[in-house]
Amino acid sequence: MAPIALTPPTKDDESFTVLTEHGIAEALRKNAPSQLKSASLTGNTTVTPPELATKSPPSTEPQLPQLDASSVQCTYTSSPRTVPAVGSPEMASQKVCSDHMIQAQWTSTTGWAAPTLQPYGPLSLAPTASCLHYATECFEGMKLYRGHDGKLRLFRPNLNCNRMLMSTNRIALPGFDPAELLKLVVKLCATDGAKWLPKDRPGHFLYIRPTMIATDPALGVERPKEALLFVILCCFAPMGNMSSGIKLLASQDDMCRAWPGGFGYAKVGANYGPSLVAQGEARKLGYHQILWLFGNEGTITEAGASNFFVVWRNKESGRLELVTAGLEEKIVLDGVTRRSLLELARGKLTTGHEGLEELDVVERSFTIFDIVDAAKEGRLVEAFAAGTAWFVAPISQIHFKGEDIEVPMVKGQIGAYADVLRNWLKGIMWGSDGMEGHEWGYVVEEEE
Numbered sequence: 136m137a138p139i140a141l142t143p144p145t146k147d148d149e150s151f152t153v154l155t156e157h158g159i160a161e162a163l164r165k166n167a168p169s170q171l172k173s174a175s176l177t178g179n180t181t182v183t184p185p186e187l188a189t190k191s192p193p194s195t196e197p198q199l200p201q202l203d204a205s206s207v208q209c210t211y212t213s214s215p216r217t218v219p220a221v222g223s224p225e226m227a228s229q230k231v232c233s234d235h236m237i238q239a240q241w242t243s244t245t246g247w248a249a250p251t252l253q254p255y256g257p258l259s260l261a262p263t264a265s266c267l268h269y270a271t272e273c274f275e276g277m278k279l280y281r282g283h284d285g286k287l288r289l290f291r292p293n294l295n296c297n298r299m300l301m302s303t304n305r306i307a308l309p310g311f312d313p314a315e316l317l318k319l320v321v322k323l324c325a326t327d328g329a330k331w332l333p334k335d336r337p338g339h340f341l342y343i344r345p346t347m348i349a350t351d352p353a354l355g356v357e358r359p360k361e362a363l364l365f366v367i368l369c370c371f372a373p374m375g376n377m378s379s380g381i382k383l384l385a386s387q388d389d390m391c392r393a394w395p396g397g398f399g400y401a402k403v404g405a406n407y408g409p410s411l412v413a414q415g416e417a418r419k420l421g422y423h424q425i426l427w428l429f430g431n432e433g434t435i436t437e438a439g440a441s442n443f444f445v446v447w448r449n450k451e452s453g454r455l456e457l458v459t460a461g462l463e464e465k466i467v468l469d470g471v472t473r474r475s476l477l478e479l480a481r482g483k484l485t486t487g488h489e490g491l492e493e494l495d496v497v498e499r500s501f502t503i504f505d506i507v508d509a510a511k512e513g514r515l516v517e518a519f520a521a522g523t524a525w526f527v528a529p530i531s532q533i534h535f536k537g538e539d540i541e542v543p544m545v546k547g548q549i550g551a552y553a554d555v556l557r558n559w560l561k562g563i564m565w566g567s568d569g570m571e572g573h574e575w576g577y578v579v580e581e582e583e
């Protein structure tokens with residue numbers, strides 16, 4: 136190891152001897168005491184077992200300022216940017232951001248400074264900044280939807296903010312109250328929404344990227360002492376029709392995306408860069424995404440940066456099942472779309488729906504060989520990928536070890552279950568089909 140990595144622990148670090156729940160409890164105690172009690176952030180992720188939290192010595196340090204959206208300082212742009220035309224290359228470039236951004240700075244000695252809403256622009260970082268070397272970075276991905284009823288909506292944004300806290304904890308970035316992050320996201324959306332997502336573009340959306348990076352300008356490999364939270368709004372082309380379904384290439388034996396004890400469950404940048412070689416190869420071969428398998432059994436985890444779902448007929452019981460990987464092993468990301476589809480399916484599909492056969496909703500470990508068998512035996516009904524970026528994307532084919540598994544799409548372009556689930560989500564996100572008032576749709580009041 137390079138000498139530079141051998142930074143001796145300081146007094147400040149003594150309580151962080153293990154990067155586990157204890158370390159996380161300590162981080163929260165310092166930087167987000169209000170979150171310490173929340174044993175569960177997104178439902179399944181245990182962050183602070185109370186017995187560990189209470190073992191910590193009582194803090195003698197003065198309480199540092201926490202992230203506080205109410206103290207946001209606004210500086211509006213004097214050179215407004217141009218909103219790309221519908222269908223233009225700029226719109227699809229994923230490079231054009233709205234007029235403003237949110238920033239908030241943190242240091243271990245001064246806590247969180249007042250956040251700012253300021254003109255969108257480049258960051259200034261020391262070349263020695265921790266995030267540039269040690270992947271001390273995490274992010275969220277959510278969307279701001281322009282509804283068919285004219286309203287602006289977020290979709291269950293509190294879950295994204297909770298998950299962001301879980302991700303920051305995993306990589307020793309500072310804690311914060313997720314409700315404050317949500318207020319900052321809403322502030323940015325309220326400021327730029329009317330112009331960047333005009334009312335004559337119903338069905339369109341902006342992509343919201345909350346990000347946190349460690350900005351420490353010291354090269355030592357150690358817990359960040361300085362960080363920057365920022366939120367940007369990026370233009371994306373409206374979702375086209377995946378007219379023939381997506382094709383997945385199963386990952387090879389020599390690569391996996393996540394492993395037990397790792398960080399696949401957190402939205403940290405370190406998960407994505409190393410997956411791009413495989414993704415590039417897949418694209419070259421005509422596949423859209425990698426189906427990430429794990430271990431000798433070929434356990435199915437995720438499809439690209441989306442959760443993977445399959446509908447099949449259970450061999451033993453003969454019943455239909457909607458199956459997706461469970462979260463216990465922490466090798467799968469706890470997707471907001473995944474969670475929402477499971478909740479919708481449990482509420483509406485287990486007793487049959489408009490002529491659709493009822494099905495069981497199951498979170499459990501399953502393998503690529505289970506899918507191969509189901510396909511061979513005519514029990515494979517459909518499969519789809521689900522996530523904010525790709526929404527609910529039907530899967531038409533999976534390539535595994537030289538063989539193509541053809542996945543049925545009974546409605547031509549999509550399976551019957553993916554179709555109803557997708558329509559429910561669409562209704563909630565874009566305020567249509569009688570779903571306008573659904574509690575998962577968070578209406579943003581626009582500032583003109």
Ligand SMILES: *Cc1c(COP(=O)(O)O)cnc(C)c1O
Nearest residue numbers: 440441442468470471472522523
């Ligand atoms: C973001 C992401 C998902 C989807 O999560 P959503 O909250 O539904 O957008 C799934 N898998 C991975 C690896 C991801 O990064």
